[in-house]
Amino acid sequence: MEDGCRFNTKLLHGKTSAGYGQREILPPVSQVTAFQYESMEELEKVFAHKKMGYAYTRIGNPTLTAFEQKVNDMEGGAGAISTSSGMAAITAALLAVCESGDEIIAGSGLYGGTIDLLHDLEKLGIHTVFAGGLTRAEIESRLTERTKVVFGEMISNPALKVLDVPEAAAAAHEAGIPLFVDSTTATPFIARPLSLGADVVIHSTSKYINGGGNAIGGIIVDGGRFEWDERHTALREFRKFGKAAFSVRLRTDLWENLGCCMAPANAFLSYTGMDTLGLRMERICENADTLARALDEEEDIQVSYLTLKSHPYHEYVARELGGYGGGILTLRTGSRERAFRLINALHYVKIASNIGDVRTLVIHPVSTLYLRSGREETEAAGVYDDTIRVSVGIEDIEDLIRDFRNAVRVSRNA
Numbered sequence: 001m002e003d004g005c006r007f008n009t010k011l012l013h014g015k016t017s018a019g020y021g022q023r024e025i026l027p028p029v030s031q032v033t034a035f036q037y038e039s040m041e042e043l044e045k046v047f048a049h050k051k052m053g054y055a056y057t058r059i060g061n062p063t064l065t066a067f068e069q070k071v072n073d074m075e076g077g078a079g080a081i082s083t084s085s086g087m088a089a090i091t092a093a094l095l096a097v098c099e100s101g102d103e104i105i106a107g108s109g110l111y112g113g114t115i116d117l118l119h120d121l122e123k124l125g126i127h128t129v130f131a132g133g134l135t136r137a138e139i140e141s142r143l144t145e146r147t148k149v150v151f152g153e154m155i156s157n158p159a160l161k162v163l164d165v166p167e168a169a170a171a172a173h174e175a176g177i178p179l180f181v182d183s184t185t186a187t188p189f190i191a192r193p194l195s196l197g198a199d200v201v202i203h204s205t206s207k208y209i210n211g212g213g214n215a216i217g218g219i220i221v222d223g224g225r226f227e228w229d230e231r232h233t234a235l236r237e238f239r240k241f242g243k244a245a246f247s248v249r250l251r252t253d254l255w256e257n258l259g260c261c262m263a264p265a266n267a268f269l270s271y272t273g274m275d276t277l278g279l280r281m282e283r284i285c286e287n288a289d290t291l292a293r294a295l296d297e298e299e300d301i302q303v304s305y306l307t308l309k310s311h312p313y314h315e316y317v318a319r320e321l322g323g324y325g326g327g328i329l330t331l332r333t334g335s336r337e338r339a340f341r342l343i344n345a346l347h348y349v350k351i352a353s354n355i356g357d358v359r360t361l362v363i364h365p366v367s368t369l370y371l372r373s374g375r376e377e378t379e380a381a382g383v384y385d386d387t388i389r390v391s392v393g394i395e396d397i398e399d400l401i402r403d404f405r406n407a408v409r410v411s412r413n414a
């Protein structure tokens with residue numbers, strides 16, 4: 001880490017942990033709608049951004065500020081804005097830079113909700129062109145006058161493709177376009193996209209950042225280095241803020257007006273959950289690696305995990321991501337029926353539509369997350385009729401392996 005200490009120390013003792021108003025060690029939950037002032041003059045100054053202060057929770061709240069500063073610090077950003085969900089974060093970030101007639105270049109195999117959102121944006125006149133793994137050639141061949149942003153996922157879920165951020169950022173920047181990265185599955189423990197050249201990082205904090213599966217949330221972190229120019233017409237009125245144009249537009253305009261603020265209680269839960277991000281990620285990655293190797297020995301199960309030798313990215317992960325493959329692996333069982341039998345035979349592992357929980361969770365993506373997607377999009381996401389997605393938790397690995405081995409055996413006997 002650039003400021004001297006390592007990940008876990010920074011999480012607990014970084015810039016944001018100096019204590020709060022009454023010397024609380026954690027940010028108090030400011031569970032209020034509005035803030036009161038001594039005089040009308042004072043509140044006028046707060047509204048005019050001439051005095052620091054809070055007026056109304058939809059446009060700012062100290063518990064949200066504490067959480068935003070913590071994530072911003074860990075990602076190495078210039079400022080962050082929390083949102084009611086990961087989808088709200090992606091929506092606000094894209095609408096801040098795109099207007100009707102504009103184009104987005106997006107990686108394929110994105111999170112299902114993001115694909116649905118990009119379809120929704122078509123109705124507002126914002127068009128998306130999909131571009132595989134966002135290599136230089138794939139980006140360059142899709143750039144037009146109307147391209148306003150390149151959007152990709154750091155580690156795609158569940159396709160398990162890794163974004164080469166330096167290459168994608170270079171191709172985008174040469175055309176005057178920013179790179180936005182959804183880093184939900186990587187977390188700052190595995191990768192910090194801003195330090196690799198990305199301009200904006202987005203998280204669904206509902207997943208690994210919160211970690212306990214107890215609060216929906218999202219966050220947008222601005223690297224503050226991109227040079228917004230006349231090409232970025234959606235930021236027209238904000239160009240005078242220079243490199244802060246994107247953050248200022250979000251904070252004082254779009255995010256505020258969309259009304260997608262995070263709830264103060266959720267910011268508190270996400271803040272305290274994030275304290276253990278390093279510990280959890282280390283254990284999750286170790287468990288996922290061991291489980292993937294154990295299940296890889298089963299002849300009739302096909303395992304996909306980033307650190308397996310059979311995975312196309314395994315060398316990249318060893319070289320660029322410290323050997324950490326994240327918490328998601330997929331299994332192919334041969335048929336949808338067997339996938340269901342295997343899932344139903346698991347004892348500890350829960351059937352649930354979530355990732356990043358401390359508990360191991362499984363789901364059959366085709367019949368749930370991709371119910372509304374076409375076959376082509378589904379297969380681009382690495383999802384087939386017989387695919388099971390596993391989000392590995394922090395349980396004792398012996399118990400996880402035993403649970404999965406038993407379910408594999410039971411599922412064999414139809």
Ligand SMILES: *Cc1c(COP(=O)(O)O)cnc(C)c1O
Binds near residue numbers: 086113182204
């Ligand atoms: C879950 C998820 C989202 C959406 O986040 P919500 O908090 O559920 O709205 C976006 N991107 C990725 C990669 C996700 O896993």
